[in-house]
Amino acid sequence: MQAFEYVAPRSLDEATHVLAHVGAEARCLGGGTDLIAQMREGRRSARVVVDIKRIPELDALKFDPIHGLTLGAAVPCSRIHSHGAVAAAFPGLIDAVSLIGGIAIQNRASLGGNICTASPAGDSLPALLVHNAHVLLASAQGTRRLPLSAFFVGPGKTVLRPDELVVQIELPAPPAGFGAAYLRFTPRNEMDIAVVGVGAAVVLENGLITQARVALGAVAPTPILVPEAAEALVGKAPSPEVFADAAAAAQRAAQPITDMRGTAEQRRHLVGVLTWRALQRAVERARVSQLPQPTAQ
Amino acid sequence: MSTRVPVTATINNEDVTFLCEPRQSLLEVLREELGLTGAKEGCNNGNCGACAVIMNGALVNSCLVLGVEAHGATITTIEGIAPREGLHPLQQKFIEHAALQCGVCTPGFIVAARALLDKNPNPTEHEVRFWLAGNLCRCTGYDKIVRAVLDAAATLRAQAASAAGDEVQ
Numbered sequence: 027m028q029a030f031e032y033v034a035p036r037s038l039d040e041a042t043h044v045l046a047h048v049g050a051e052a053r054c055l056g057g058g059t060d061l062i063a064q065m066r067e068g069r070r071s072a073r074v075v076v077d078i079k080r081i082p083e084l085d086a087l088k089f090d091p092i093h094g095l096t097l098g099a100a101v102p103c104s105r106i107h108s109h110g111a112v113a114a115a116f117p118g119l120i121d122a123v124s125l126i127g128g129i130a131i132q133n134r135a136s137l138g139g140n141i142c143t144a145s146p147a148g149d150s151l152p153a154l155l156v157h158n159a160h161v162l163l164a165s166a167q168g169t170r171r172l173p174l175s176a177f178f179v180g181p182g183k184t185v186l187r188p189d190e191l192v193v194q195i196e197l198p199a200p201p202a203g204f205g206a207a208y209l210r211f212t213p214r215n216e217m218d219i220a221v222v223g224v225g226a227a228v229v230l231e232n233g234l235i236t237q238a239r240v241a242l243g244a245v246a247p248t249p250i251l252v253p254e255a256a257e258a259l260v261g262k263a264p265s266p267e268v269f270a271d272a273a274a275a276a277q278r279a280a281q282p283i284t285d286m287r288g289t290a291e292q293r294r295h296l297v298g299v300l301t302w303r304a305l306q307r308a309v310e311r312a313r314v315s316q317l318p319q320p321t322a323q
Numbered sequence: 324m325s326t327r328v329p330v331t332a333t334i335n336n337e338d339v340t341f342l343c344e345p346r347q348s349l350l351e352v353l354r355e356e357l358g359l360t361g362a363k364e365g366c367n368n369g370n371c372g373a374c375a376v377i378m379n380g381a382l383v384n385s386c387l388v389l390g391v392e393a394h395g396a397t398i399t400t401i402e403g404i405a406p407r408e409g410l411h412p413l414q415q416k417f418i419e420h421a422a423l424q425c426g427v428c429t430p431g432f433i434v435a436a437r438a439l440l441d442k443n444p445n446p447t448e449h450e451v452r453f454w455l456a457g458n459l460c461r462c463t464g465y466d467k468i469v470r471a472v473l474d475a476a477a478t479l480r481a482q483a484a485s486a487a488g489d490e491v492q
Contacts, residue, residue, distance in 0.1 A: 032328065032345035032391045055389070062348065062387045063368040075345065077392060104381065128457025130435070131369060133381040134388070216456035217370065 027066050034077040038164055041081055041191060046166040048074045050188040055079075056100045057134030059127065060143045076191075083193055084138070091115070094199040099138025099192040103150075104129070106137075116197060117311050118206030118225050122153035125210065128217050138192045141177060144184050144248070145219075147287075151178075151249035152225030152241035153208040157197045165190040178248035201237075203230040205312025207304045210243070211296045220244050221288040222296040224276070226304035228259065230312040235259045240272060240301060245280035245293050252279040255301065264309045273301040332393045334359070335403030343390035350374045352390035353400060361401035361430045365459070372458030375431040375438075376400045382438035384457075401430035404437055412478040413437060413471070420471035424462035432458050436472045444480055448473060 035041040045052050051073035055061055064070040078084045084100040089112050097106065103123035107113060113120045126135055126149050140150045141161065151174075159174040163186060174195070177184050186192065200206075206227035212218035223243030229236050240255035254275040262268045282293035327342040334357070343352045350367075353359040353376070365373035367386045374385040377399040404411045413433050416422070423429045432455065439446060439454045446454070451472050452465070460468060 027346040027348075029344065029346050032389065034391075055392075058387050058389065058392075059369055059384075062389065066367065075389075077389075079392075102381075127369065128372070129438070129454055130372060130375055130382045130384045130457045131387075133383055216453065 027062075028068075028071055030065075030072045031074045032077065033074060034080045036080050038081055038083055038193065041076060041078060042164055042166045042189070044074065044076055045189045045191060048076075052076055052188070054138075054142070054191050056136035056139040057102055057131075059131050059135040060139055078138075078191065086194075087112070089115070091199055095197040097137055097195045097197070099194055100136045101138075103132040103135050103137070107132070115200055116157055116206070118153045118156050118208045118227055118308070119150070119197070121208035122150045122223075122225075125149050125208075125216075131217075137195055141174065141195070142184060142186060142192060144178055144180075144182050146181055146246060146248060147220045147223065147244035148249065149208070149210060149220060149223055149243070152223050152243040153206070154195065154197070154225075155241035155249060155251050156206055156208075156225035156227035156239040157200075158227075158239065160196045162193045162196065163190045164193045169193070171196075175251050180247045201229055203236075203312050203316050204228070205230070205308040205310065205315060207307035207311065209300045209304045209307070211300060219287065222282075222293050222300055223249075224297065224300035224304045226301065226308040228264075228305065228308045228312050230264075230309065230316065233263050235262055235264060235268075235309075238272075240276055240305070242276060242280055242297060242301075244287075245282040245297055247281075250279065252276050254279060259305070264305075269302045269305045272305060273298040276301040328391050330391055330394045332395065333397045335399060341390075345389060345391050347390045348386050349376070349378075349388040349390050349393055349398075350385040352393070353385060356390075359400050359402050362434075363427050363430060365427065365431075370457075370459065371428070371431070372435060372455075373428050373431040375434045375458065377434060377438050380441075382435055399434070399437075401434055404433060411437070412475040412482070413440070416471040416475040416478065417468070420467045420474065422463060422467040422471035428458060428460045428462075432460065432468055436475070439472070440476055440479060444476060444483070446473070446476060 053072035055077045079100045084098040086098040088096040106123045140148045208225045210220035210223035225241040227239045238256040238259035240252045243249045255272040258271040280297045282290040284290045331340045363373040365371035369387045376385045
């Protein structure tokens with residue numbers, strides 16, 4: 027691997043100061059599961075590697091049933107899926123972080139890294155989109171907060187400036203009657219990259235879907251939300267016909283390509299199947315969330 | 324113009340200080356600076372698990388950790404698995420079940436299995452297979468490895484039960 031300098035700032039100010047001075051030649055290191063592999067292969071280079079794991083805000087996971095979830099950009103996947111209250115409230119996110127790599131990868135890989143790598147196939151991306159995630163970015167100039175849907179520009183490209191870093195990912199507390207799911211298709215169950223990934227989230231009130239979000243991965247240059255699929259669902263009772271309409275809308279929104287993982291035709295087919303199944307699972311979870319919860323003795 | 328950085332860590336219960344370049348992975352440091360050659364370089368990109376070590380209680384691929392990141396960490400490698408004398412039950416059961424052929428993947432499998440049994444002393448076959456999905460073996464077909472891990476888990480549970488019984492008496 028090419029030589030670089032390593033710094034491990036202890037505060038956000040210190041980190042943004044380094045980024046302001048080094049700019050495009052700096053790379054932030056979270057779990058390193060993408061960055062170290064890519065630097066070794068020569069796909070990315072850095073003069074300075076900024077280890078962000080010792081910055082308190084980036085290493086914090088905060089959950090509150092009213093305000094929702096704040097995930098520090100460097101928090102590894104395993105800390106997210108082993109948190110019982112988070113797992114119960116954000117089932118789509120948990121589906122995704124339990125699928126990324128194997129255990130050794132989940133113990134290091136962070137969602138800050140997953141969104142900054144900005145692979146169209148990144149598993150957490152559609153899940154975060156259906157959980158209505160926002161990102162907080164910081165630089166020496168200040169901070170800005172934007173919806174995750176406005177973060178991605180293209181494969182490997184985001185709106186993050188060279189002097190900025192992702193501080194945290196924020197997910198609002200789910201309302202009553204909420205359910206979500208993330209499903210992907212891979213030739214192998216684990217340690218594989220999605221041929222297609224689909225996230226779905228619904229809110230059920232009195233038997234009707236009152237809110238819905240559907241997001242697709244690996245079928246466009248960035249992960250995409252499909253508002254047309256949501257429109258096909260809102261105001262309706264869940265049924266095979268309604269799921270079929272939403273799945274057809276998702277297929278129309280997909281712009282898949284043919285590559286080593288699958289053909290465009292296969293991907294478009296998978297978008298339909300996975301959208302249907304993800305919606306079915308999200309609705310089942312929404313119904314379970316409405317059942318009276320057992321109280322602790 | 325890369326300078327070597329001093330790093331202090333606890334490796335296999337020993338306090339160790341070493342110098343490393345920031346670009347060296349923990350795997351390179353273990354093998355080339357510290358002479359701990361049990362962890363193997365397979366894919367060097369996080370897919371095969373041959374370099375697995377336990378860092379601060381968590382299973383990680385040492386090829387995807389920088390040596391400098393180990394500063395202040397507690398690390399267990401395959402060299403730290405066996406007791407002072409004899410073998411760890413996982414090692415013993417890998418021999419009994421013939422759970423290895425060429426042996427390159429074996430240190431990674433044993434370290435990964437140890438991390439599993441530390442967390443879950445009574446895993447199902449399904450749980451063992453999922454946990455070990457990040458370790459590749461091109462010889463055994465995995466079945467013997469899974470049986471060895473389940474058998475070692477049973478041995479460790481029996482040892483724990485007998486130790487608890489001794490304490491009661």
